[in-house]
Amino acid sequence: MDDDLGATLAARLRDGDRAAAPAVLNLVENRTPQARAQTAALLEALSPAGLGREPDGHVVGVTGPPGAGKSTLLGELVAALRRAGRTVAVLAVDPSSRRSGGSLLGDRARILVDPDDDDVFIRSTAAGDRLGGLAWATRSAAQALAVAFDVVIVETVGVGQSETDVADVADTVVVIVQPGSGDVLQFLKSGIMEIPDVLVVTKADLGRIADRAKSDVRAALRSVGNRTTKVVSVSSVPPATGFDDLIGVLDAHREQLDVEAHRRDARRRTAVDDFRIEHGERALRALGGRAKALRVLADADDRHAVPELVAVLEAAAPRPT
Numbered sequence: 001m002d003d004d005l006g007a008t009l010a011a012r013l014r015d016g017d018r019a020a021a022p023a024v025l026n027l028v029e030n031r032t033p034q035a036r037a038q039t040a041a042l043l044e045a046l047s048p049a050g051l052g053r054e055p056d057g058h059v060v061g062v063t064g065p066p067g068a069g070k071s072t073l074l075g076e077l078v079a080a081l082r083r084a085g086r087t088v089a090v091l092a093v094d095p096s097s098r099r100s101g102g103s104l105l106g107d108r109a110r111i112l113v114d115p116d117d118d119d120v121f122i123r124s125t126a127a128g129d130r131l132g133g134l135a136w137a138t139r140s141a142a143q144a145l146a147v148a149f150d151v152v153i154v155e156t157v158g159v160g161q162s163e164t165d166v167a168d169v170a171d172t173v174v175v176i177v178q179p180g181s182g183d184v185l186q187f188l189k190s191g192i193m194e195i196p197d198v199l200v201v202t203k204a205d206l207g208r209i210a211d212r213a214k215s216d217v218r219a220a221l222r223s224v225g226n227r228t229t230k231v232v233s234v235s236s237v238p239p240a241t242g243f244d245d246l247i248g249v250l251d252a253h254r255e256q257l258d259v260e261a262h263r264r265d266a267r268r269r270t271a272v273d274d275f276r277i278e279h280g281e282r283a284l285r286a287l288g289g290r291a292k293a294l295r296v297l298a299d300a301d302d303r304h305a306v307p308e309l310v311a312v313l314e315a316a317a318p319r320p321t
Contacts (some may be wrong), residue, residue, distance in 0.1 A: 013046065013148040021089060021121045021145060028140040028271040029125065043140055043305035046147050050305075054263055056110040057089075057146030058254050061170030062195045068178040069202045070155055071238045077153070078120060080243035086150040090217045091141055093156050102289070139169050139270060139306065150191035167195045169267040172253045177204050179213035192203030193224045197253050204233040204242055268297045277319065279317070287317050 009027065012020035029037050048054050064070050076092060081088050090111060113120050125137065138154055145152045156166050167173050175196035199217050204210045214231055221229050230249045234242030272293045276284045285294050293313055300312045 006038035007045055009146075010042050010045035010050075010144075012230070014051070016119060017146050018087060018089075018119065021148070022123075024144050025123050025125075025137075025141055028137040028144065034119065039140060039303045040305070040307040043143060044308055046144050047305040047308070048263075048303040049301065051147070054259055055143065055146035057149050057152050058250070059142050059146055059152045059154065059169065059171045060153045060250060061156065061166035061173045062176065063166055063173070064176030065178070069236065070176055071111050072200060073176060073195050073200065074155060074235065075113060076152060076234070076236050076243050077242045078111070078113050079153055079248065080240075080247055082114075082117065082120065084247065087191055088151045088153065089121040089145040089149040090123070090153045090155065091138055091145075092124045093138055093154065104257045111277075114264075115290060121145070121177060142169055144318070171257060171259060172197045172222055172250055173199055174250075177213055177217055179203050193226060193229075195219055196229050198230045198249055199229055200233065200246060201233040202236070204235040205237045264302055267306055268294055269303055271297060271306050271313060272312050274306060275313045276283060279314075285315055287313065 005027065008025050009020050021083075024042070027035055027042065030036075040069065044050055046055065062070060062074065064319065071092075074092075078090065085288070092111065111122055113122065123141075125141075144150050144153055154166060154169055173196050175192060177197075177199055179201060199221070201210055201217060202215045210233055214233055217231050221227070221231075232242060232246045232249055234240070234246055266267050272284070272290055275287075275293065284293065287296070295314045296313060297309055300309070302309055
């Protein structure tokens, strides 16, 4: 592996070379020591400290129960974004095969896009044994690709209490609801209603059933005191409807979001989680616990990438005697 690979790929993305995307994903998914060092160099060059700003791309997290139609919806959403002239990357996080550790469902094959369109990039990644519905490399990949793509969509494997990690990766979180499926009750039980910025009711072509689902969703949001989440209905039945409205809602959320503060807080939380995974709960307790670790990062220059922030925590941790 070239010693300057991380820096080279970072420069290509900064120059808008979206053809570098496959090599970037191959690098961040490689867990060899050399690849991890190259990934750290890549991410540092593309961090706010390295770029002098936050990456411009809008990172959108999409989650929902298995079978809710996420892949069909994403195919239509990507098509609508392309009609609007935007470049799109999709990171589809699938369950892992117990035998190979690889992606089990292969959402890349299930999301229908024009294979000749060079401004769309889709990659399936395996969730592995990381909780939260996200592959360990998802944050790294999303951060990197947001430099070169207008929109980066992260699709998680499912929904539930452990899938709320998507809120620490995305600027805007979208939860999909299927009419007549009982999803709303399950969301209330799992606490998922706390994380969406946008709720999308699919199959709007079902008429009254879809309208009832929208009413149930709004009632569920009110029951948890959520009055900011937007509810949108779409239909993927040709001719697809509602997707231009969905894009408008996504854009409106991004415009009112303090992206710098949102991503800064997410980097801090992720760095603490990575430190705990790398060194264990005992090391985190020795540091003074999660709250103390977050204060350590708040006192540091947290415009750097997550690997650099983990190094800050490692330096602050007491040495064993």
